[in-house]
Amino acid sequence: MTEKSKLTLHDIPSMLSDKAWSPNTWRVRYVLNIKSIPYETQWLLHPEIEPELRRVGAPPTIHWILKTETYTLPAIYDPTKNAGISDSNKIAAYLEETYPESRSLRVAESIDFVDSYGRRLNEALFLLLAAQTAENLVPETRPAWREKRERAFGVRLEALAEPDERRDMLLTDVLGVLTDIDAYSNSKGDSPFIQDDELTYCDVVIAATLTWTRRVAGVDSDVYGLIMEVHGGRWKWLMDRFTEWEIVDGV
Incomplete structure (x- = not known):
């Protein structure tokens, strides 16, 4: 997979040394790592989330706390399919279906x-x-x-x-x-x-x-x-x- 065909994982940064904290984004990060699917992380500050997800076509989701449709993370962009996907479970299902040669996580x-x-x-x-x-x-x-x-x-x-x-x-x-x-x-x-x-x-x-x-x-x-x-x-x-x-x- 070339650099241009790598998936992008959108995440929100923390003060931790490697920035990664979110449980829902860790779901996706673990799936990508277990499946050995090449990707790069794009770190987004709060005001950057909605414009970037709109740009890549990742839809809003219903947030369990906010109870409204919200552009929230995680999201991924797959340039090989021109596909933006949000919601950790939907992303995991997408990766399982789109990359069947990788390790199955059922x-x-x-x-x-x-x-x-x-x-x-x-x-x-x-x-x-x-x-x-x-x-x-x-x-x-x-x-x-x-x-x-x-x-x-x-x-x-x-x-x-x-x-x-x-x-x-x-x-x-x-x-x-x-x-x-x-x-x-x-x-x-x-x-x-x-x-x-x-x-x-x-x-x-x-x-x-x-x-x-x-x-x-x-x-x-x-x-x-x-x-x-x-x-x-x-x-x-x-x-x-x-x-x-x-x-x-x-x-």
């Missing part, structure tokens, strides 16, 4: 799991991590990102996980979702993967969410540390397996 079979368990885990962790996520964003993007979400929730992001009793309840909710995922899994104990001891898009979605958790809360945070300990350490085992695919191009 995306179509995984969507019910993603829409249920993946969404629940993202939403539970967002309430815990919203303020830390905002503080990790670059200064040019932080105010607009924070303002839209505070308007949707009606409180400052810090208040979503306050006081300590509420934070403890939210952490219990997160562990409850992971317990349900652990019970859902039909792996036989010799693999950290969720379905049939085989890497699928189900694993990608959970790993992407936990990657976001570690990156914004910190590897030594109580949230991430507790998740790594529960269920016999299976989530640490999963994250260890994903280390080889936690790659940001150009870094």
Whole structure:
């Protein structure tokens, strides 16, 4: 694949050394890395997102927090098909269909799991991590990102996980979702993967969410540390397996 035929992954930068933080964009980045599909990242500040997505033909999506059609990331542009695609699940399905010679992640079979368990885990962790996520964003993007979400929730992001009793309840909710995922899994104990001891898009979605958790809360945070300990350490085992695919191009 030539430089001109590389896919473009649109992402929003953070203050992290390699900039990548978003759980939904990590879904796509992991899929691209696992499938060894060449791509480059275009980093977009908040006001740049809508014009760029309009330019490449990537449509708006319904944002789960904002409840309106919004031009949001991730999105990709495939110059070989002149195709702009948004929404992480639709992008994963597109990559699976368009690049069948690459490693299959059984995306179509995984969507019910993603829409249920993946969404629940993202939403539970967002309430815990919203303020830390905002503080990790670059200064040019932080105010607009924070303002839209505070308007949707009606409180400052810090208040979503306050006081300590509420934070403890939210952490219990997160562990409850992971317990349900652990019970859902039909792996036989010799693999950290969720379905049939085989890497699928189900694993990608959970790993992407936990990657976001570690990156914004910190590897030594109580949230991430507790998740790594529960269920016999299976989530640490999963994250260890994903280390080889936690790659940001150009870094």
